[in-house]
Structure formats: C-alpha cells, structure tokens
Amino acid sequence: MTRIKYFQELFQRYRRPGDLVFAIIFLLFALFLLSQLGEQTKWVKRTKWFGQPSLWPSIAVWGMVIFGAFHLLGSMVSPRIYGRLKEVLFWLRSLEYVLYFLAYVAIVPLAGYLPSTILFAVFIILRAGFRRPQQLALAALFATCIALIFRGFLQVKIPAGEIYQHLPDALRAFALTYL
Amino acid sequence: MDTLLSGFQILAQWDVFAALVIGSIGGVIIGALPGVGPAVAIAILLPATFAFEPIVGLTLLLGIYGSSMYGGAIPAILINTPGTPVNALTTYDGYPMTKRKEGHRALSLAYTASFFGGIFSVICLILLAPLLALIAPHFGSREIFLAAFMGILLVVVAHRGQTFAAGMLACFGIFLNTVGLEPVKYTKRFTFDQSWLSSGFDLIVVVLGLFALSQAFLLLIEKDHAPRETHVQGSMLSGVKELLGIKRIATVSSSLGVLMGMIPGVGEFTAQFLSYTYAQKTSKTPGTFGKGSPEGLVASEAANNAVPGAAMIPLLALGIPGEALTAMMLSVFYVHNVIPGPQLFETQLDFVMALYLALILLNVIVLVFLLFSTNLLLKIIQIPTRFLGMMILTLSFIGVYSLRNSITDCAIAAGFGVFGLILKRLNLPIVPIILGMVLGGIMEVKLRAAMAAVKTPIDFISRPIAAIIFVMIIGIVVLHIRTLILEQKAKQKPEPLGPDYEHSSQQG
Numbered sequence: 001m002t003r004i005k006y007f008q009e010l011f012q013r014y015r016r017p018g019d020l021v022f023a024i025i026f027l028l029f030a031l032f033l034l035s036q037l038g039e040q041t042k043w044v045k046r047t048k049w050f051g052q053p054s055l056w057p058s059i060a061v062w063g064m065v066i067f068g069a070f071h072l073l074g075s076m077v078s079p080r081i082y083g084r085l086k087e088v089l090f091w092l093r094s095l096e097y098v099l100y101f102l103a104y105v106a107i108v109p110l111a112g113y114l115p116s117t118i119l120f121a122v123f124i125i126l127r128a129g130f131r132r133p134q135q136l137a138l139a140a141l142f143a144t145c146i147a148l149i150f151r152g153f154l155q156v157k158i159p160a161g162e163i164y165q166h167l168p169d170a171l172r173a174f175a176l177t178y179l
Numbered sequence: 180m181d182t183l184l185s186g187f188q189i190l191a192q193w194d195v196f197a198a199l200v201i202g203s204i205g206g207v208i209i210g211a212l213p214g215v216g217p218a219v220a221i222a223i224l225l226p227a228t229f230a231f232e233p234i235v236g237l238t239l240l241l242g243i244y245g246s247s248m249y250g251g252a253i254p255a256i257l258i259n260t261p262g263t264p265v266n267a268l269t270t271y272d273g274y275p276m277t278k279r280k281e282g283h284r285a286l287s288l289a290y291t292a293s294f295f296g297g298i299f300s301v302i303c304l305i306l307l308a309p310l311l312a313l314i315a316p317h318f319g320s321r322e323i324f325l326a327a328f329m330g331i332l333l334v335v336v337a338h339r340g341q342t343f344a345a346g347m348l349a350c351f352g353i354f355l356n357t358v359g360l361e362p363v364k365y366t367k368r369f370t371f372d373q374s375w376l377s378s379g380f381d382l383i384v385v386v387l388g389l390f391a392l393s394q395a396f397l398l399l400i401e402k403d404h405a406p407r408e409t410h411v412q413g414s415m416l417s418g419v420k421e422l423l424g425i426k427r428i429a430t431v432s433s434s435l436g437v438l439m440g441m442i443p444g445v446g447e448f449t450a451q452f453l454s455y456t457y458a459q460k461t462s463k464t465p466g467t468f469g470k471g472s473p474e475g476l477v478a479s480e481a482a483n484n485a486v487p488g489a490a491m492i493p494l495l496a497l498g499i500p501g502e503a504l505t506a507m508m509l510s511v512f513y514v515h516n517v518i519p520g521p522q523l524f525e526t527q528l529d530f531v532m533a534l535y536l537a538l539i540l541l542n543v544i545v546l547v548f549l550l551f552s553t554n555l556l557l558k559i560i561q562i563p564t565r566f567l568g569m570m571i572l573t574l575s576f577i578g579v580y581s582l583r584n585s586i587t588d589c590a591i592a593a594g595f596g597v598f599g600l601i602l603k604r605l606n607l608p609i610v611p612i613i614l615g616m617v618l619g620g621i622m623e624v625k626l627r628a629a630m631a632a633v634k635t636p637i638d639f640i641s642r643p644i645a646a647i648i649f650v651m652i653i654g655i656v657v658l659h660i661r662t663l664i665l666e667q668k669a670k671q672k673p674e675p676l677g678p679d680y681e682h683s684s685q686q687g
Contacts, residue, residue, distance in 0.1 A: 042366040063350030071343040094396040128565035
C-alpha cells in the first residue's frame with residue numbers, strides 16, 4: 001500500500017480538466033505512428049546508421065511513445081478533476097470557426113480579397129454576438145484597412161478575385177492589382 | 180569601431196529605421212493587449228517580412244519582440260492582467276501597488292527597470308561580440324549538434340512538473356520536421372502516399388496555427404470581456420531616481436536575464452524566477468514581496484527585458500534558436516539565404532552590430548513613447564476580446580495564404596490551431612513543438628556532417644568546446660535528477676497542485 005502511495009506521489013502532477021482525454025489520444029496517435037514506422041520510413045542499404053532516413057523519425061516517434069506513456073500515467077494517478085466532457089465540447093466548438101475560416105479561404109479567389117474580407121469580418125463579429133451598427137462598421141473598416149495595406153500597399157501575394165473580371169474596364173485593372 | 184560605424188550606416192537607411200519605429204511602437208501596443216502576445220504578432224507578420232531585405236524584416240520582428248514586454252507591464256500593473264505571459268510575475272507586486280494608489284509609481288518603475296534590463300543586455304552583447312567572433316568559428320558540426328541537443332534537453336527540463344508533456348511535444352516537433360521527402364536519400368517519410376504530405380510541414384504554417392489561429396479560436400469561443408477603463412497621472416520619470424536606489428537588484432536581475440537568454444531552451448520564466456528569488460532572499464523586507472514590493476517589480480521587469488537581446492546570441496552566433504520567437508526569426512534568415520552561424524560573425528559583423536544598435540534604439544523609442552502615451556494605450560487596450568479574435572483570424576489568413584496561395588496550408592494551419600487551442604486550455608507548452616521542429620532539423624543535418632569525421636565515439640567530444648557542452652549536458656541531467664530526488668524526499672510534488680499555484684506554460 002505504501003509503495004502504491006509512493007508511486008502515485010511520484011507521478012502526480014498539476015493538470016486541468018480534459019488532460020486525461022488528451023493524454024490518451026496523444027498516446028494512441030504515437031502508437032499508431034510507431035506501428036507505421038517500418039512502412040512509412042526506409043532503412044537504406046550501404047548507409048551508416050547516422051545517415052539512415054528512418055533514424056530521426058524513429059527517435060521522434062519512440063520519444064512520443066515513451067514520454068506520452070509517462071504523461072498518461074501521471075494523468076491517471078492524479079486525483080480526478082470534474083468537467084472533462086464540458087472541456088472536450090469546448091475544444092470541439094472551435095471546429096465551427098475552422099469551418100468559417102476555410103470557407104473564407106475558398107471564397108477569396110472567387111469574390112476577391114477586399115469583398116470577402118469585409119464579408120468575413122462582419123460575419124464573424126455578428127456570430128460573436130456584436131449587434132450595434134458601429135461595431136459592424138468598425139469590423140468592415142478594419143477589414144478594408146487590412147486588405148488595402150496588405151494587398152494594395154505591401155503587394156502581398158494573394159490572387160485577384162474572379163469576380164473582378166466582370167467589372168467595367170476602368171475599374172478592372174485597379175481592382176485586379178490593388179483590391 | 181569601424182564595424183560599429185558600419186552598423187550605424189545600415190540603421191540609418193530609411194526603411195530599416197521605419198521598420199524599427201513601427202516594430203517598437205507596434206510591439207508595445209501588441210504587448211499591452213491582453214490576449215495578443217509577440218508570438219502571435221510575429222507569426223502573422225513573418226510571411227510579409229519575406230518581401231523585405233533581411234535587416235528590415237529582422238528589425239521589424241526584433242522591435243516587436245523587444246518592446247512587447249514593456250507594453251505587457253501596463254495591464255499587469257493597472258488591471259492585474261498580464262499583457263504577455265512573461266508579465267505574470269509583474270502582477271504580483273505591480274497590482275498591489277496600484278491598489279495602494281501607487282499605480283503611477285509602479286508603472287514608472289517598471290518602465291525604467293525594463294529600460295535598464297534592455298540596455299544592460301545590449302551592452303553585454305556589444306562587449307561580448309569580439310569574444311563571440313573568436314569562439315564562434317570553433318563551433319563545427321558536432322558542437323552545433325550538441326548545442327542543439329542541449330537546447331531540446333533544456334526546454335524539456337525547464338518545464339518543471341510538465342517534463343513528460345514537454346518531452347512528448349518536443350518529440351512531436353522533431354517528428355513533424357521529418358515528414359515529407361527526405362533530401363539526402365530521397366525517400367518518403369510518413370507521407371502515407373498523400374501528395375500534400377510530400378513537401379512536409381512548413382514551420383510558418385505550424386507556427387501560425389499553434390500561436391495565432393489557436394488564440395483567435397480561443398478568444399472567439401471564450402466569454403467576451405474588455406479590460407476596464409483606467410488612467411494614470413503624473414510624470415513617468417520619477418522611477419529613474421527610485422531605480423538608482425535598488426540598482427543592485429536591477430543589475431543582478433538583468434545579468435540573470437542575459438545569462439538565461441543566452442542558454443537555448445530556458446528564457447524569461449527561468450530568469451524571472453531566479454531574479455525574483457534572489458531579490459527576495461537579499462531584501463531587507465522580504466515579507467513585502469507579493470504585496471507590492473518595488474524590488475520584486477524591478478526583479479521581474481529587468482530580468483525579462485534583458486532576455487530578447489541575449490536570445491539573439493545563440494541565434495546569430497550558432498544558428499540555434501533558444502525559444503519560439505527566435506525560431507521564427509531564423510526562417511527570415513533562411514528565406515534570404517543568409518545562414519546565421521559562426522561565419523556571420525566573421526564576415527558580416529556590421530550586420531550583427533546593426534541588430535545590436537537596433538536593440539538599443541528600440542529601448543529608447545519605446546521609453547519615450549511610453550512616457551507620453553500610457554493613457555492612450557490604456558484606451559486602445561479596451562478592445563473586446565472577441566473583436567480581437569476576429570482581428571487575429573483575419574490577419575492570420577494573410578500569413579498562411581500569402582506563403583503559397585495554398586488552401587491545404589490553410590487547412591493544416593487550422594488543424595494546428597485546434598491543437599494549439601487544446602494545449603492552451605490544458606496549459607501545456609507549445610514552445611517545445613517549435614523548438615523540436617527547428618532543432619530537430621539542425622540535429623539531423625549536423626549529426627550526419629559530424630559523424631563523417633568521427634572514427635570512435637570519444638572523437639565526438641574530443642574537441643574542447645564539444646567536451647564542455649557534453650559536460651554541461653551531463654550536468655543538466657544529473658542536476659535535474661538530483662532536484663527530483665530532493666523534492667521527493669522533502670515530500671514536495673514536482674509541481675504544486677491546485678489553482679493557487681498555477682502559472683502559464685505559454686510563451687508570447
């Protein structure tokens with residue numbers, strides 16, 4: 001009994017709710033990589049050990065497995081913290097914003113950087129719970145400034161929107177270059 | 180002296196100076212905003228700087244890095260919310276001073292202590308430069324391999340109580356760096372026959388995901404709040420006189436900051452911990468620490484501001500970044516085909532001097548800016564956190580998409596954004612992943628190069644510098660084990676349990 005207690009004390013550590021879930025997933029991922037080590041890396045003939053392509057992936061994956069196992073052990077022997085499910089749901093809520101972000105990425109080459117950035121900024125602000133017209137206008141202003149500074153002034157590499165092709169001649173060249 | 184003049188000439192170019200001013204002032208504002216640290220700002224701006232000359236890009240990033248902690252002290256002192264994670268210790272003594280209606284005194288002292296720390300570290304660097312130029316050429320492949328390994332080891336053991344987590348995340352970083360087509364034997368590693376994995380994981384995409392996108396997601400999901408309105412009155416110069424009265428603590432703290440900044444993998448938190456402990460132990464009034472002690476405030480601010488300058492040493496002299504921010508700066512060098520390392524000190528000492536001078540100037544610019552605009556900054560930082568989240572998300576897009584106009588990159592960055600959010604929520608460190616990625620790559624290349632000239636294992640450490648680093652590595656391992664045993668014997672946990680003892684594991 002004393003030994004078990006000593007063992008627990010040795011590995012107990014500070015943590016937050018959800019730590020156990022993360023530790024399990026990470027270890028499973030590391031074990032999956034370990035199972036693929038032979039398949040996904042090559043041991044080349046007539047090459048010394050330090051030049052082998054599989055040397056560093058092996059070190060990394062074994063390190064992930066060993067440290068990950070101890071991390072999980074530490075999580076398992078520490079007192080349980082309630083709120084695990086709530087925390088995991090919090091992580092999953094971020095996927096909603098990932099979706100918005102990827103939709104924005106997909107729209108930019110079609111609708112153009114300036115219009116899609118204004119649309120995106122205003123939409124995110126609305127989704128975040130801001131409703132006052134001044135706040136929406138501020139988000140649109142911020143988006144306009146960012147688009148003009150980065151694409152117009154700094155000429156950062158972002159493709160022109162396909163929609164710009166349909167603009168009148170006088171405006172098209174300007175939009176293709178600066179907006 | 181000639182190199183110093185050449186350094187001045189480089190800095191005198193209008194674009195370099197403009198980058199310095201924008202970086203310094205932008206850094207203060209970013210630092211003062213709770214929720215946005217220098218890492219987020221540097222990650223976002225990184226791809227944009229690739230279009231500039233290396234010195235312009237680096238000056239801009241250095242400006243943000245060096246000045247953010249000045250700004251971070253403002254909300255730490257006045258509203259008990261650190262602007263950047265490294266200002267957390269400042270709240271211990273800064274906020275109690277504000278509660279005693281000494282907010283103005285605390286701010287003034289923090290500015291002057293930060294200035295002292297910043298300038299002290301640059302003076303040390305300038306004095307050390309000839310010595311570094313002498314030693315750096317003796318760093319061959321095996322020495323750089325050992326130094327990089329020491330960096331990984333230190334970043335793992337420095338996360339006390341989270342050693343296993345730091346270890347597994349550092350290994351994850353090394354793993355990420357190995358994915359893709361390997362450049363020597365042209366074999367595929369962990370590509371799973373997917374074309375999008377063949378080119379591997381770009382450091383900038385990972386950095387943007389882990390630091391910037393994760394922060395945006397976090398701010399957008401968490402409850403919205405905005406720092407409350409506050410303002411200070413009176414001259415900010417009064418701290419100079421008070422600092423002179425506690426110059427011993429300022430000097431020791433700055434020295435510790437320089438020392439810890441130079442060692443890869445350590446950084447601000449360890450420097451602050453050591454200097455704060457020293458200040459408390461040698462103080463005539465140790466009981467006031469944590470209750471509004473000016474000495475504690477000075478120890479915290481002088482130590483953390485001495486780190487950025489010193490952190491440039493391993494980066495410039497050996498090409499080894501000591502923490503996430505210098506790891507990001509390393510990519511600016513690589514993009515321009517300037518390889519930092521021993522030869523930089525031999526052939527481009529004026530470039531190194533220009534960076535040092537930029538560090539001095541940025542401290543002056545920031546101090547002057549803060550003396551007159553603290554109240555303006557207090558208005559700016561009242562941006563609601565969710566609005567800030569939208570701003571970071573919009574800006575992150577430019578960072579990732581402008582690299583190669585790749586939707587895949589954006590998806591990967593978003594994936595790392597979710598991963599970073601989980602790590603931040605669990606207070607697990609992100610820095611080991613970045614250092615693992617960068618140092619893992621360095622170790623692979625340098626080991627291969629070093630072993631070509633090594634006949635027996637002892638050859639590897641037969642040269643004096645290699646032997647010294649090897650002894651240091653052994654020393655770190657032995658000391659770490661000894662500390663663990665002593666803690667266990669004293670019935671202390673590796674990390675105290677409970678929310679009262681919680682500290683941030685995040686950088687930037």
